[in-house]
Amino acid sequence: MPAYHSQFNDGDFQSIGNMFLLPIKTKFRGNAPMADPNSEDIVDEALSLFRANCLFRNFEIKGNADRVLIYCILFISECLGKLNKATPQGEAMKQLSTLAVSNFAIPGDPNFPLNAMYTPPPDRSQADQLRQYVQQLRQEIASRLVEQTFVDGKPSKWWMCFSKRKFMNLSL
Template sequence: MPSYHSTLTSNKSIANMSFMTFRTKFRGPVINLNDEHLGKDELQGVDIIDEAILYFKANVFFSSYEIQSEADRIIIYLTLYIIECLKKIQRCNNKNAAVQELTQLAISRFDIPGDPRFPLNGVFQKPKTADETELMRSYIQQLRQECSVRIANRVFETDNGQPSKWWTCFAKRKFMNISLSGPGN
């Protein structure tokens, strides 16, 4: 069974990663959602973060992932990031605590393509200039911030205020046998 790939396209990129617009309330390089970056047909109004969350439960089981577009690189990164979010959420008793934890996770120091500890250097190209490096770092941070809020809302859709076990059960999974956090984290 093949993995799920992004149906979204963009004619702008940072190194070999698509520069997709998405709905966000956070400051960063993405200011407005561009309608061309929304899902068409059956995924009406879905942006790249929605797609990553939508395909997460299916894609997380794959040990390899064939990249069919530059947007798939964002899906890969966000799938790995969602796993990190779920690890944090497991330790939280309520949504407010989870939002605080995920906010800290989103803005904490993280590696980008080209950094020696970035686990996906074989998939992503290193930015060529200092400006491109800064743009990529701020773009990934904005993706992380928006994804954190959306995943917290999705996981805490329960009536009892506890995280959904149907989401937290994926915290121990390793997509593509890779983890964004180092060993022991």
């Protein structure tokens, strides 16, 4: 059975390196295009496909949106790894917000784990633009993950059971 791919692969979006700058429904400041509030964006798609896709060891990249999806899934895995079953919702939001804005690598950095699959940005200004986009994406994922994962103030066991899984045997 093949993995699930992004529905945004066929779109016409701005690209830096070989990652699309996809629209996001967000309240955080950044350079991501604004998405229609009534439609699904890449964060919704990543959260809905995470549990199915994290079971795969291989993932065939069919477009630039798949690279964004891979990054999102790996970041969701990292977020779930930071949480435990006793973490209250407020504390989880603080931890994941801190994780989202902490120092991170982008394609082209020596410590980026996926450099073989990603093309680095061609110049410094585009690298800064990509870093802003990825930070905004991380903040939005952290915010929505807490909303979706927590039920009655405690993390859902149906989300936490995936905290030890490694998508493609990789981690950020």
